[in-house]
Amino acid sequence: MSSPLPFPAEAHPAGRCDSDGPLISKLSTIIDLADEDKAELKHMCSDARDMPARRNIIREGDRPDHVHLVVEGWAARYKLLPDGGRQITAFLLPGDFCDLHITILDEMDHSIATLTKARVAYIPRATMNALTDRARIAKAFWWATLVDEAILRAWIVNIGRRDATKAVGHLLCELYVRMKNIGLTTDHEFELPLTQEELGDALGLTAVHINRVLQRLRADKLIALKNGALQILDYPGLETLAGFNPNYLHLNRQGD
Amino acid sequence: MPRFYFHVHDDDTCCDSEGMELNDSDAARQAAIAGARALICDGVTRGTVHLDHRIEVEDESGAPVTRIVFRDAIRIVG
Numbered sequence A: 001m002s003s004p005l006p007f008p009a010e011a012h013p014a015g016r017c018d019s020d021g022p023l024i025s026k027l028s029t030i031i032d033l034a035d036e037d038k039a040e041l042k043h044m045c046s047d048a049r050d051m052p053a054r055r056n057i058i059r060e061g062d063r064p065d066h067v068h069l070v071v072e073g074w075a076a077r078y079k080l081l082p083d084g085g086r087q088i089t090a091f092l093l094p095g096d097f098c099d100l101h102i103t104i105l106d107e108m109d110h111s112i113a114t115l116t117k118a119r120v121a122y123i124p125r126a127t128m129n130a131l132t133d134r135a136r137i138a139k140a141f142w143w144a145t146l147v148d149e150a151i152l153r154a155w156i157v158n159i160g161r162r163d164a165t166k167a168v169g170h171l172l173c174e175l176y177v178r179m180k181n182i183g184l185t186t187d188h189e190f191e192l193p194l195t196q197e198e199l200g201d202a203l204g205l206t207a208v209h210i211n212r213v214l215q216r217l218r219a220d221k222l223i224a225l226k227n228g229a230l231q232i233l234d235y236p237g238l239e240t241l242a243g244f245n246p247n248y249l250h251l252n253r254q255g256d
Numbered sequence B: 001m002p003r004f005y006f007h008v009h010d011d012d013t014c015c016d017s018e019g020m021e022l023n024d025s026d027a028a029r030q031a032a033i034a035g036a037r038a039l040i041c042d043g044v045t046r047g048t049v050h051l052d053h054r055i056e057v058e059d060e061s062g063a064p065v066t067r068i069v070f071r072d073a074i075r076i077v078g
Helices: A022-028 A035-044 A125-131 A135-161 A164-181 A196-203 A207-219 A235-242 B025-046
Strands: A048-051 A056-058 A066-072 A075-080 A086-092 A111-114 A118-124 A189-191 A223-226 A229-232 B003-009 B054-058 B064-069
Touching: A022 A035, A022 A066, A022 A135, A035 A125, A035 A135, A066 A125, A075 A196, A086 A135, A086 A196, A118 A125, A125 A135, A135 A164, A135 A196, A164 A189, A164 A196, A164 A207, A164 A229, A164 A235, A196 A207, A207 A223, A207 B003, A207 B025, B003 B025, B025 B054, B025 B064
Parallel strands: none
Antiparallel strands: A048 A118, A056 A111, A066 A118, A075 A086, A075 A111, A189 A229, A223 A229, B003 B054, B054 B064
């Protein structure tokens, strides 16, 4: 790989949330935030910067002064291998923290880059520390971190134990449920700005294999893909094929 | 970088409308071989490999770049 950036240079449309913003929308699904909590969270995201597609937000080894939060668009966590290969270990959607853990851990052990044009909030460490003194917000952030871990567990199972068709189906179900939770789906359709290579790098498959699998899912009338949008034509069918259970996304409201 | 399209001809014809940006036709050939091997692996786990399946690579103008028949993507010993 001779390209200095680990992503091919092509822009995609970005996801966009409205009203309170994707973070509050996401956290409100599981926890009752007081108005003053919401105000703090909005204020926290006041330094939001537009970034082009396929640009590093933060790199392995960096010691960042800020925590980053995706406000619009898609990003990915990834590791580069010595041979130039890349493993994507998470897709980050609007409302997802890139690196909440750096409030505790000093140095990044992986990199994060935008996949689409994106808007990224830069949150100073001091602000994060002040916010986590508020019990409700600290609990909400903890929840977000635990869900990130749960997603990672689900990905390990997916990569390790499902064949390519089921693994792709599982990932598509997960992305649908996560996009739905932040209000970015219409019926069973959402913008899926991922290339075959990116899907392959997330699942440990070649782009050719991803293409073959997507065609199979289309032929079986489970999904339709057009103009960068994915429509799930038969959600129960895709869920059954993939053995998808959304319990690991923990979207049921918590008691206080 | 030029874009190459990888059409898989197995039980069906699976046209690639997205393609991949790669340095040159050599890199496209390597990607086709890697893709063929991955599909062979998939077949092995299901218990059947069709060695006459193939991947045909085209450039942006639709001109053929290379063609990898599965049996040429691997060495079978024994």
